[in-house]
Amino acid sequence: MHMLMPSPTLPAKRAAAKVRPREGADVNVRCREGAPLTTADFWNQAQSIAGVCQDTWYRKLARRHFDRFMRRVLYTSQAAPDVLELGCAPGRMLCRLHGVRRDCRFQGIDFARDGVLATNQALRQHSVDALIHAGDIRFIDLPQQFDVVASFGLIEHFQDPASILRHHARFCRPGGCVAVTVPNFAPWLVKRLAYWFAPDAAEKHNYRIMSEQMMRRAMHAAGLQNVQIGSFGGPRVCIAGDCLRWSGRVYPRVAQAWNVAASLLLGIQSWQATYWATGLVPKTTSNAGVSRTDSIV
Secondary structure, three states: OOOEEEOOOOOHHHHHOOOOOOOOOOHHHHHHOOOEOOOHHHHHHHHHHHOOOOOOHHHHHHOHHHHHHHHHHHOOOOOOOEEEEEOOOOOHHHHHHHHHOOOOEEEEEEOOHHHHHHHHHHHHHOOOOEEEEEOOOOOOOOOOOEEEEEEEOOHHHEOOHHHHHHHHHHOEEEEEEEEEEEEOOOOHHHHHHHHHHOHHHHOOOOHHHOOHHHHHHHHHHOOOEEEEEEEEOOOOOOOOOOOOOHHHHHHHHHHHHHHHHHHHHOOOOOOOOEEEEEEEOOOOOOOOOOOOOOOOO
């Protein structure tokens, strides 16, 4: 079943609005609002050129670390968990999660129209049964809570990742697990390449969250317990490029080849590809609302 469930609580203009704090505005005020660094239009454009990746042998080999990480999360109990992915477009990660444990009940949320369409297309191609909701995770409400709430490369697109982690916890049952990953684009060389070849995409990331220390602080600030932090993968670079320049068109192909090679062959402790974090929602704390505190990142 592949369904599009629009949220009545999410005005269309709010989902597509571009959030840019005015110059000189108070930093804590901006962060408490959890202002996104991207817009629905940005992701719609990204989905229009991304397509659905084919499941090639080297992609399977490259994602072995991710599969091992999610296997630990999804098999914490014998019973099949209810799993929600936040920012689920274009559906690639839901398909991978289904490959890790097929008896899970999957749902996803995304606020980009084209992203929702791409997700449903990917789910149909891979015969994955999942329910997809269209909406902004900061405003949408769902009729149930979940055993596992996950996101992969989402929280680094917000000015205050901790506030977005609180929304992860809001969707999670008491005692449930929040699992997130972020790419490591913080090394100087990676940032320079991104600003040279894809300046628009480079500005859409919060680089301060890309460390184990800041991930741990954000998870604790979100009220999560039993927090575990780690990393996996070889050194990777951002693959986005400015399609209006010839160098921007060539760079993504070179960067993608580098990332595949790095994931297969290389391992540099100081330059890991991905940081991951897991934490449990307290059993005695209600998730009815999202608390507001000052930013830590």
